[in-house]
Amino acid sequence: MHTQRLAARGEPCQGKRELTKLRNRETLIAAATDIFLEKGFEATTVRDIVNATDLALGTFYNYFADKEALFAAIVDEHIGRVAESVREFRRKATSQAEFVRFGYEAYFRGLAANPVSFELARRHETSIGSLNRIPMFCLAMEHLVEDIDDAKTRGWLPDADSEYIAAAFVGVGHEISRVMVSRRPLDPDYAARFAAALFHAGLCELPRN
Template identity: 40%
Template sequence: MVAAVQSAQGQGKRARTKAANRQAILEAARQVFARLGAEATTVRDIIRETDLAAGTFYNYFKSKEEVFEALADEGVRRFRPRLASIRESATSLQAYLLEAYSAYFDFLNEENEEAIRQGAPHAAMIGVRVDTPEMQAVFEEIRADLEQVAKSTGLSLADSGFLTAAAIGIAREVGDHMLMRRPVDTRGATEFATQLFLHGAGALASKSNS
């Protein structure tokens, strides 16, 4: 019995250590990416920002790209509750888009505030894979949202999958360029992205109904 308890305690300690090491790498990478930019950052730069041995890094990640993707997924997990609250209150397609784009661009700005304040390259999520479980879950959530809002307002969407991809693509590209401008204009980005999407969505809906 004592041996079993000690074994369980040992396993629990190892699990906590592994979680702490992984988080230390992620936090270090966040700082280095903000300071140097994702392209210029090397694995060695990330390791130097931690108290971990060089070999420890590779117990958790194969490359800096994997770390970048993990940070992006972590950001997605933090953003999803905001999207859920928008879903509950949306009364029209335009209202949903305005709130969703506004929430995303505000979130992106908040995530990069320190980098922007320091004048360093921002850590935008450009180039991150979109086939991770987190991103796939968000894709399906937005797709369901668009279908539900459109249905409730009498719209017929030509292809909700393509429209969801377009909505996310607009957010990613406009958001990336928004972060490059000074001052960062989240309101302007929101209005532009919403109108761009609505114009295309309206044309496709009309074509579908003709």
């Protein structure tokens, strides 16, 4: 993932040591993701994670202070990836309907593409605390309020309370995604259609500023 991103940005090839670092970090993250899901966060030790790789115990601490830090890195990376894609799609919108629909499509598809990571975050909400403590989540909320203000100046959204619109938008997405991931087959497009239909019609009726 990281190496792909770097390559895509056309940056010069990394030195061997840099690549080893990235690989070790990813190896630890991948091993931890599996073991957290299997044994649960509380029961997992740093040694369990390291034993599932070919790395030495001491190496772990070059990358993470403890298992909490590793877990936070997993969640932060996951939220960051989904948030980046949501914003990218939202910015392609040329109307209110697209603004709402593109955002939800990217969000639900992003979660459906990586249900393991979502499930992990959901199960361990106790460990990481509320979403509002994750910097990536707060950043994503700020971006949403910015994009809503921008959409208002383009005339796509009514001049209603931007913070409330953002809160409602995220609340619908978050709660519906909980139900979505509990169903089989995973159907992110239905979830997006549902959330977008609700939101799109509702926006027109909001109390104005």
